[in-house]
Amino acid sequence: MKRFFRLPALGLAFTLLFSTAAQALTPDQCRDLLQQYYIDDIPQTVLDQETIQQMLEALGDPYTQYFTPEEYKLFTSSMEDTVLVGVGGTFSLTEGGLLTERVFEGSAADKGGLQVGDIVTHADGKPLSGLTLDEAGQLLRGEEGSSITLTYLREGKKHTAKLTRTAFLVPTVYSQLVDGHIGYLDCDTYGVDTLTHFVDDMTAFSGLATSWIVDLRDNPGGDYYASMGTVGCFAGEDALSYLLDNQGKYSAYRTAVESRTMYPALVLTNENSASAAELFASSIRDTGTGILLGERTYGKGVAQSVLDQTTLPDYFPDGDAIKITSYRFYSPGGATNDTVGVIPHLLLDDDLADEAALLLSTPAPAGDTTGYLRVDLEWRWYIDLDQALSPEYQEAFVALLEALPDQVKVWQGTGGADGWTQTSAAALAEAHGLTDYTRRGFTDSADSPYRASIDLLATYGILQGTGDGTFQPETPLTRAQLCALLAQALNCKMPSGESQFTDVDMNAWYGPAVNALASMGLVNGVGGGRFDPDAPVSHEQFVTIMGRLAQRLSMVMDLAWQNRPDTAGDSFVGWSDWAAEEAWLLAEGQTGLLGNSINLLWDLPQDIDPDAVTTREEAAALTCTLLQWVGILPELS
Structure with a gap:
């Protein structure tokens, strides 16, 4: 679902963060700040270094960084809504061209009538099939005011649209109402705009969404308080998380945001979900307001203090800043995700998490349970068997069955409003000829008391x-x-x-x-x-x-x-x-x-x-x- 629309900006920021520009902060001031704010004791070998760069290299903490004024602007902007110029969509490669995955409001693609699911086959008459994603992207990019003609397929029919490239807003949260009842919130980072987007988007879908998918794949984190605010959108006020400082003291932080829904969240994660994204995922897990699907997360359980001209004007008169690891954070249940990451309820390939989440978002059967499955995992989740066994969803269904622990009860509908009989993942795979299904376990554990x-x-x-x-x-x-x-x-x-x-x-x-x-x-x-x-x-x-x-x-x-x-x-x-x-x-x-x-x-x-x-x-x-x-x-x- 997420491909390339933010990557150019992020790549530029990453490169600049490792530049060797002149520093306004002095080495003595840096030593003072590290000793005052860093989560652990600073070794003397670090303090003995002559320059800031040498000190931070000796410290060996990738999250503690010094920013020149230019670098700091890029760092802060990476966690905000972004304005780009171009067609105004995100795409992924398919055999026939580029599959349209997003169309941003007010963009050239939006005004030209492009829709999610359209397959763009040609750009200005040049075929896109066989190109790499970057090569195809080069054809779509261009200066503001320039024109491009796209040829695309929609439900097998050929269409063309002449677009005028313009500036468009890329929000930190992209939302969509799927199938008329699933609120999809794709959160790319946690910054100053993120909570507002969650509140506005969830309010817009209120009364329509009966389940929510929150996509945190490739979300690198961001602001701690923004993350906890979005937790409140599901868990309500007074959801807790905890911080451990360099004095060994724990403090609690409560959300102050009212719940925006009575329905649960399906949170999608992968190995690049980090920091504030992990805090959100673990908080949803601990508060029982949803379940997690996908891969184990990155494992960044520390938070940084950003010290800049606003907080310490005498240290940063020129607009430079330093980010110092100052806290370890803990989920509402008191668990860390540092190193260990957050383990989803359903551990499966993140490329299949979309389809698995959509399967679990099936509304409860009305009047007749025939053809449905029910999975009791924190909440009751329903699966339409016809959809699950279709070519589009079968691979994800098999992965979902493999991910189900034996302790999770699975039921098959037998008819009527309440007709259910207990079954198992293995039994379902055998009954429906799912030969790709492989149970996770061992051949010799059956007789063990454990x-x-x-x-x-x-x-x-x-x-x-x-x-x-x-x-x-x-x-x-x-x-x-x-x-x-x-x-x-x-x-x-x-x-x-x-x-x-x-x-x-x-x-x-x-x-x-x-x-x-x-x-x-x-x-x-x-x-x-x-x-x-x-x-x-x-x-x-x-x-x-x-x-x-x-x-x-x-x-x-x-x-x-x-x-x-x-x-x-x-x-x-x-x-x-x-x-x-x-x-x-x-x-x-x-x-x-x-x-x-x-x-x-x-x-x-x-x-x-x-x-x-x-x-x-x-x-x-x-x-x-x-x-x-x-x-x-x-x-x-």
Whole structure:
């Protein structure tokens, strides 16, 4: 759906941000600001650098940047509505030419009658078939006031339109009412205009839209408050998110925007959905006001303070600015998305997310359930089987079935107003001859007492198995395997370069994972510069590592750890001192609604031998339980 209309501007901004123009901010002022605002302690080696550029390079944070006045203007404009000159549409490549995906209001394409779905075959008589997207785009671009004649197909019939290129507005949010009842909101960034667009567009579709699709694919983020305001459009006032500052203090932020709908959102994400877009997605997940479809998001869980002439005129008299990572942010449920990203309820290829969302946007059957499916996932979603099995939608339907966890109830209509019988994704695939369907899971997990956890992690791509379709649940877990499991769960950005350990080869299948986990402080070596990757992991070693992970992933877990009583760990007789408190955090440190302790371990603490070897199925059980408890894996109800 999103192709090229914003890319030229973004590409220019990205290039300029790495220029070496003269700086008005002095190095001493930069040191002062970094020490005052940066989320973590600044190493002395960073402060010892002579220039601002050297300091920021030594810091190694891609989100902390200095802007010259020109660069700052480009940065701020990248999060605002944009005025471009041209035809005024967005297009994607097809065999026959360019498929029209958007027509902007008031543009030349709009005035010339071009519509979404039209296939543009020729520009000024030149065929577009066989060209690259950039080559075709060059033919459509031109100076304001110049003319172009487009030939296009609509429902197989040939048409022509002579257009006069003009300036047109590209909003940060593009909206469309699909099929008369689906509000489609494509949000490209979060800036000063974004919330206004959400409010105006949702108001315009009020009374018509019975479901909403919010497209955050390739949305790089933007303003924190704009993101939370748009959350309020669905969750209403008082939806919370949290910020952690460099003093270790948490603060809450409440939305002040009234809900604009009683209907849920289907949020589309991909690996380029980042920052404020991730906050929106995780907030919709945590507030139960919709579900997420697509790919796991980027994993930028930190927020920046932008310091400029308005906030610090003595530091920035010439219009330059600096952006400094100052906070970590947390979803309403207290989960971070830093590194780990946001995992959608339905994990599938983002190229199929449009069709999958449209399938789930089917209105509830009126009077007769025959030919319908119902998916109970936070809300009740309906699918028209005829549409799902059509050539246009079948690939997306198969992907949707593969993405459904076993815990999600699926029903098939049997007639009448309330006739439903429970079925499964596998049964539906077999009944309708969907030979491309492949269940995500393992051939040897059926007899494991932790089968549900193993299969759920497989559905979300966290467990990879042994490569032959098996998981080998009862096999002892090695230190290398544990690192590979957690690196996959955390979606780690794998390091390169030299290994931290003499016995870990970076070319080994586990090498980058071991080093990634060690850099995060989750695992340690065994002494002498060694890691001992093939050694088994004892229960107390495993629980200690998972306790550290819990603190990293969750504000709730971190606060429980900070406020642990002096007696924490005393009841874990036989456990090493270095493991007892983390065992307490996971077994006794969380409370339920009635004040009861919640045990997250795979067994009762007294029945776990701290020195025994951890099995792969035990590791899967605790990993799954922890990720669900802290909100990294979505609730399935």
